[in-house]
Amino acid sequence: MRVAVGMSGGVDSAVAAALLREQGHEVIGLTMRLWQAGRYRGGERDACFGPQEEQDIAAAAAICGQLGIAHRVLDCAEAYEAEVLSYFRESYRAGLTPNPCVRCNASMKFGLLPRLARESGESFEAFATGHYARLRRDGAGSHLLMAADRRRDQSYFLYRLTQEQLGEVLFPLGDMTKDEVRKIASDLSFSVKDKQDSQDFYSGDYTELVGLELREGEIRDRSGRVLGHHQGYWRFTVGQRRGLGVASGEPLYVLSVNACRNEVVVGTASEALCHEVWLTDCHWLLGEPSGAVEVKVRSSGEAVSGELHGGRLVVGQGVFGVAPGQSAVIYRGEELLGGGVIQKAL
16 A cells, blocks of 8 residues: 655654555655745744754655655645644634644645645555554544553544544554654664654744734733733733742632733632533534543643533533633543534633
């Protein structure tokens, strides 16, 4: 079978390509070019989007050369600007907390990238990535499952994939641990064997992408009392504790952000606990679920039990720091059922 592998220049996609080639597949590496020099400043830290992209492209090309497979670089920069960066910008300006990685996976990595490759003349039966997730297929369709290594599970970021996309996807690393992946990379003498994972979506300051001038606003508690001042509501997100610049006898967290008033409301940990979450723009992999489920409101957070009734999610034990605009991803056991964008939390 001919398999295209989305290659970022990191260790995970490199090992995914190596495993598929070892299994006897004909493999081709595909890499997105996203960065446009001169449009943004960027920064130095490892990230999916930043000026270090040329180094990542070179690393992906080197791995493909070492494996003896073809490598294609496809220009996706304008589409990324329109689909991901504009969504990020508009969300922050509206006082929401977006998840650009969810948007990028569904529309770019699993959408535009394989489509552009096929339009350029490449043919392949499957598309693979280095994501830590698993698939199970039966007569109902493709079931998306958590990775065997829960500490590395990335299924949260994939909840908006369609059945059409999942039908051709392979996740070679789904049953592996990161240590096992790095061991394979070391055995194959890959130059990226010790490369650290990207820690963020953008290498620079988010304020640059939002594109608003700094302006002073107030930090208040829930009673309306002014506790301090800030330089822009878009620099805060619900649940945030650090960087508030407010002295208090107990830790304070961002409870809400008001774009119209350029206001940030803070409160205690108990005040940041929500028991009811309303979802919009829901996407379900195999039909809309209801009843007992588990939910994650952050990719690295623990799943908590709840009851789903339409777009209303009731969480008896409460969930901390629910941010409008962020994704609430719904599971039942190890299976991801889908999710939606958080509209409000009570």
